[in-house]
Amino acid sequence: MSWSGWGDPKQRVPLGEGAILMLREELPGARPALPVDPQDVSLTPPRDLPSALGSFMASTDRAERIRCAAGKSYPDLARIRSGEIPRAPDAVLAPANAAEVTGILEACAREGVAVVPFGGGTSVVGGVDPEAGAHQRVVALDLRRLDHFDLDARSMTARLGPGLLGPQAEAAMGERGFTLGHFPQSFEFATIGGFAATRSAGQASAGYGRFDDLVSAVQMVSPEGTLKTLETPHTAAGPALRELIIGSEGTLGVISDVTVRVRPAPAVKRYEGWIAADFESGYEAVRALAQADALPDVCRLSDRDESRVSLAMSNTKGLAKSLFETYLGIRGRSDGCIVIAGWEGADADVRRRRAASVAILRRHGVVPLGRAPGRAWSHGRFRGPYLRDELMDAGYFIETLETSHTWARYGELYAAVGTAIRDALAAQGSPGIVMCHLSHAYRDGASLYYTFIAPRLEGGEIEQWRQTKSAACDAIVAHGGTITHHHAVGRDHAPYMAAEVGELGVEALRALKSRLDPAGIMNPGKLLGS
């Protein structure tokens, strides 16, 4: 993983000519800004750790400490690119198994060392910030060695180590003919433990279920001992502890084992592009699909701005571009909203389910664009974060955030959050492009995922982010949306937890934390704040 940006440092997804022209025209004034040289990153020396931790492969290597010093949010990257690391872990520990995790947590609780569980480090909400909380020292707990894999083909479940990367888990299942079907944008670099700790949702979660739907049992090592739920398909034995561990974001303990439901790997994956006249008629079509049990496994709807920018970014040129534009014009969809629809499964099943979806799309005036846009989406489905690096190199502020609401209030929330972001950017003298898509639909509502780009305010990057993010979050709260559909809470959303679950809800979670982590060593500052 690149120390200053996303993914494989050898891989780049350069901006095309169309994108560069569009940005120059619509968002003038951005000045390129490359990351500092890695040697120029300033790092405070590590504090000495208790000797009890010596046996757990502690590393105080500079590159390791930098790797675990931040996640991959815009403020994380803006800081690290400028050579600024407010705090790095004093060491990175890599336990070999759950027993070693127990040993580490006991030692850290006794000695007052904060512990930040670290999987892929892909949090975009400050979820792995190495905060020490009430303590002086902090370690990152790198879980990569907890990578066990045990498939029960008869029950179609698999017990997975939390340190398995998405592709590792998929490959192990694929060898036996199964899939987990969980493909968030961070898939290539995120871990099973992270998916569980953050209630991850993937691009095909309409079909396979969100990660929390897939988990049948879970184990968590807390400083006070291990919590373990039974591997049974269902239980009515009281409040669901599984659902307390899922989403706990490392603040209650370390998820050490995740049992998931798996499915036969699909024989066919068919992705297509479609186009709606506008966002409203598009999401009405998606509502109809969801409420008729006819949702494609992948179902995304971009609003006008996102559709327009996607087309500009796609580098379609010359005759192909002109033919495509002519087609859109003839079909009355020149400024339409792109839909990506994908069906996965056995061939006959895909045919039947596609036919059911297509009938509803057509009935709602959504027009086919064929397979090429589907293939293009599939090809680029994990490249968004690489593009962000290019945009930051080019001098832009770029960020994403997400929420969800019921269909009854969906349009209202869509408008309010978009307006809040646009206004906040303009008020700071950096008007931007604000785009949105729907990527997770349910019978009762859907998600809204915003991406916005503006010229960065040089020297004021963090404040520009803070003001824009606050404006968006305030609008979400004011309209009753959730503060996060699948990015989780981390440090950035912690101030909004009281709005989400009420003061008493926060207190209830605090009571739970006090019982499991009385010394307050687990991931300080996240989820419930300081």
Place this chain on the structure above:
Amino acid sequence: MSWSGWGDPKQRVPLGEGAILMLREELPGARPALPVDPQDVSLTPPRDLPSALGSFMASTDRAERIRCAAGKSYPDLARIRSGEIPRAPDAVLAPANAAEVTGILEACAREGVAVVPFGGGTSVVGGVDPEAGAHQRVVALDLRRLDHFDLDARSMTARLGPGLLGPQAEAAMGERGFTLGHFPQSFEFATIGGFAATRSAGQASAGYGRFDDLVSAVQMVSPEGTLKTLETPHTAAGPALRELIIGSEGTLGVISDVTVRVRPAPAVKRYEGWIAADFESGYEAVRALAQADALPDVCRLSDRDESRVSLAMSNTKGLAKSLFETYLGIRGRSDGCIVIAGWEGADADVRRRRAASVAILRRHGVVPLGRAPGRAWSHGRFRGPYLRDELMDAGYFIETLETSHTWARYGELYAAVGTAIRDALAAQGSPGIVMCHLSHAYRDGASLYYTFIAPRLEGGEIEQWRQTKSAACDAIVAHGGTITHHHAVGRDHAPYMAAEVGELGVEALRALKSRLDPAGIMNPGKLLGS
């Protein structure tokens, strides 16, 4: 609701001739035993309540106190039929709204009065026993007046009052063309709040989802304030408080509002009988259905003993009986296992889904019996508890219990629990008939639901129940099954919670309870024990 048994006191489901003959032959020695006269029930006088509770329609009426003195488990009924009521609530309060619930809980916490939330009173695990815990006085909180109903047709959700009975909620939705699709055996007399508090599952939950799947948001009044989750289709904002409130069985507070996802009412309901050669080939067929996404909405498989007893109880006689037996003989299914399969929905959808299910059933050697057994099941789907009253009148000990496990360990658990029950009954000198069915299947496993009948041990009814129940629970725990798939924990399963979620899991739930109910007034003795 009958004071000493199930349901409408004017309704009876008498045992047929076939059933009487079978019982006389297989379980000889039972002596009829009718309930005592209601006037002969001994009731201690109510203790005086704090004056602060006077304004909440408190009733100390004898019939009301008896109604709320117990649930509907075998030991509950065995005691009450003999005129014995170990403890009745000192009063029954009927708040008009959530604000009155708040007022009652505040007063009770201040004055040290235990509170037992009371919906339909249909618990079969001691969930509404009027225990006072550490306090001297106890009131039942009858929620029948919290019966609001608010449908959001666009989002296909409904906000329901906890006091609505199953048929009331269904009727209100039906008027608008929707259904909740939640039909547990207790449907006619149980409430929405009870479904949520106990993680209820219904007979069509394979199709519509268990009750916990249907709930999108919930509110709970605790002694320390109100918890409320957002009405959004999904959130990743931390541990799921909704899943803490669901299943809390009145021990954390009073569920005051439940938002559920609803569906269009089905145009067609088609139920059929099928028959498998034995239980194992039957559940292999169900596993194949579940793992191919081809489960009927209702899917039940009875083992040999349950199938045999069902046929004896069905009162099929003469030519019909002999034709049926001839057919079973020709098909090689004379001692087979009955499957009830039901599909609900739009006509074309039912046809297609039925065809997919049928192909799998046939491939597994499951043979059709036509619609008559399906209609018979549908007609009698809520009458089981009435039959229990008849059997108790005839002098039998009859009880049910349930668990679930993954497919890999399903056969093992089935055998172990059945053996444990049979052995426990025989060891007490009252050998019985032990029957089992599968009623809830999942991709990863399924439920096991046992019903057993034996001659009661006169004067030793409670001990007979205790020993048999303990043997079954011990076997479940030894084989890693859950202590309850959908009956909940109540008082009877509380001793097994540590086996279910570990000592630390119990401690975590206790920490939560201490924060929300520091005075320990909420439903003492249930879920976490005393």
